[in-house]
Amino acid sequence: MPSALEDPTQPPHYRPDFVAPELEPYTVLLKDRQTTATIYPISSADQLPMGLLAFLCDEFNAEIDRGDTYPLFDMLHIDTFQNYWFGSFAGVMLIGSAPVLEERRQWEKECLGTFYIKPNYPGRCSHVCTGGFLVNAGIRRKGIGRTLAECYLDWAPKLGYTYSVFNLVFETNLAARRIWESLNFKRIGRIKGAGILKGHEHAVDALIYGRELVEPSEEPVGELRFDKIKYYLETGRYPPNSDRQEKSRLRSSAAHYSLRDGVLMLKDREVVAEPERQIQIATQIHMQNHAGINRTTSTIAEKYHWTRIKETVAMAIRNCAECRQSSRPPPKRAKKEFSDDEEDAMASMLDNSSHNPHSHVGAGHPGAHPHAAHGHGQHDLRRVNAAVAAAVNQDPSLLTTDLNLGPDVDDTHGLIAAVAAAQQRRNDQRSQGHGPSQDVRQPQQQQYHQYFQSAQDTGRHDDIPVDPQMESAFEDHGHGGEEIAIARALIQANDSPDQDDNNIF
Structure with missing residues (x-):
């Protein structure tokens, strides 16, 4: 995870007016709960034994050769590696709890890993840091990478950094991604096709991770904190190099935690x-x-x-x-299609209403036919409104029991069919000479007019919506709101809880 625009052959970005503080070695208990390891702060390459530097250089070159984590093509000379890795600040993790680095050790067995901390940008942005991590290839899957990451988060704020960013975490590097996400790093970017890695036919995307750094005075987080508590309870001693504040925290924690068959417990809960x-x-x-x-x-x-x-x-x-x-939203409800018979009924009502001098069906839709709308994949409900209203306007007695509205009265299709059927029955009765006479229809119409006038006076049906186009058409014709009242009554007769199907008017 090299920093932005970084060249291993160049010195690291300079941080003006900053003096690195003295940091104490960082002692932890490894994942096996038995092995103690210490991470030593390295502020100058002169602190490293030459044998350790040579071992780490070989490990890093082997990682470059694997070609799946770092973007470098060429292996580094030991001098270049020293400048690249230890030119700013670094940590080296060794087995044991010795207070200082010793000269002669079996580095391939005792050196567990290393990391560096350096500015990600120069000058005015040098308070934003990045890091690189390397784990001994022969001792992996022991939780060493996460321990190095936790130490990085502990030391970086103490070195004056306020934000950390990792510029190139290849999408295929699942181990690194799990660590950063578990430590509350957020994905702040993606670089498409960033790396041409070994073993991949196509370029691999890279993720950019970032997070704000905790204050240096905060308590260590996660696994490290529990490890120290367990170490204190098991041995009765403080972890090496613990300061007075940390010793006080451990004594306080011991009153709440306990060991049960080697398992750390908080009261009756397993940690x-x-x-x-x-x-x-x-x-x-x-x-x-x-x-x-x-x-x-x-x-x-x-x-x-x-x-x-x-x-x-x-x-x-x-x-x-x-x-x-x-959690996905439900699929949208499909709009109902009118059948050919229903469209023919609508056309018949429109045609009949065109011979009625009191009808304004064609207002806004001159010469429209239901099949024309069907060709566009949707139906114009205003034409449905106009067709039904025109039929009722022509013969108000259609609003009597002759409609025979069934349980599907809340359906647009059922309403059209009912009006069409009633109209057909009226036509049949007239052709046979048995249709109701004008003097029979007139009292019925007068009764409806009285009812609607009363409703308008009391305001019982003022909240019933009427299509604005229909209302303006009726008003222009000058029937004093008679047709509007009929339309309102028709809506009231067809009220239904199913709002999706009750949009006729």
């Missing part, structure tokens, strides 16, 4: 320090009933303890395929 096991537990409990973040967190907290349980649960839920599927 889970390993991030891999944390996400495994969160995933298993969430998969039991796919509960939400709060309920899953509460269930975990009954048996287990670790810092930021809720963030781990959130990650588990985001990775749950079933929850991602169920």
Whole structure:
């Protein structure tokens, strides 16, 4: 993860007016809960034994040759490596708890890894840092990479950095990605096709990670903090190089934590320090009933303890395929299509209304036919409104029981069919000479007019919407609101809880 525009042959970015403080070695207990290791701060390459420098140079060149983590093509000479890795500030991790680096050791067996810290940008932006990490290829999968990362987060703020960024984390480097995401680094960018890596036919994307750095006075986080508590409870001694403040914290913690068969417990809850096991537990409990973040967190907290349980649960839920599927918005409801018979009924009503001198069906839609709208894949409901209203305007008695509105009255299709059927019955009765006479229809119409006038006076139906185009058409014709009242009554007769299908007027 080299810094931006970095050239290994050039000196690191200069940080004006900054003097590096003296940092104490960083002693930890490894993942096996038995081995102690120490990370030594290196502010000058002169502090390194030559044998250790040569070993680390060989390890780094082997990593370059593998071609899947660093972007460099050419291996580095030892002098170039020394300038590149130790030119600013670095840490080297060795087995044991010796207070200082010793000259003669079996570095290939005792050196576990190293990292550097340096400015990511020069000058005015030199308070933003980056880092590079290297783990002994023969001693991997022991939690060494995460321990180095936690030490990096502990030391970087003490060196005056306020933000950390990693510019090139290749998408295929899953181990590094898991570490940074578990330590609250956020993805702040992606570079398409950034790396031409060995073993890949196509260029691999690179992710950019970043996060603000904690204050140096804050307590160590995660696995390291629990390791120190366990070490203190197991041995009765403070970790090497603990300052007075840390010793006080350990004594205070010992009153709440205990050991049970070698397992660290907080009261009756097991302390889970390993991030891999944390996400495994969160995933298993969430998969039991796919509960939400709060309920899953509460269930975990009954048996287990670790810092930021809720963030781990959130990650588990985001990775749950079933929850991602169920959270998708429901598919849009398909609009109903009119059948040919219904469209013919609409056309018939439009044609009949065209012979009625009181009808304004064609207002706004001259010469329109239902099949024309069908060709465009959608139906103009205003034409439906006009057709139904025109039929009622022509024969107001259609609003009586002759409509025979059934249980599907809230459906546009059913309403059109009912009006068309009633109109057909009226035509048949007239052709046979048995249709209702004008003197029979007139009292019915007068009765409706009285009812609607009363409703208008009392305001009972003022909230019933009417198509603005229809209202203006009726007003222009000058019937004193008679047709509008009929339209309102028709809407009231067809009120339904299903709002999606109740959009006729």
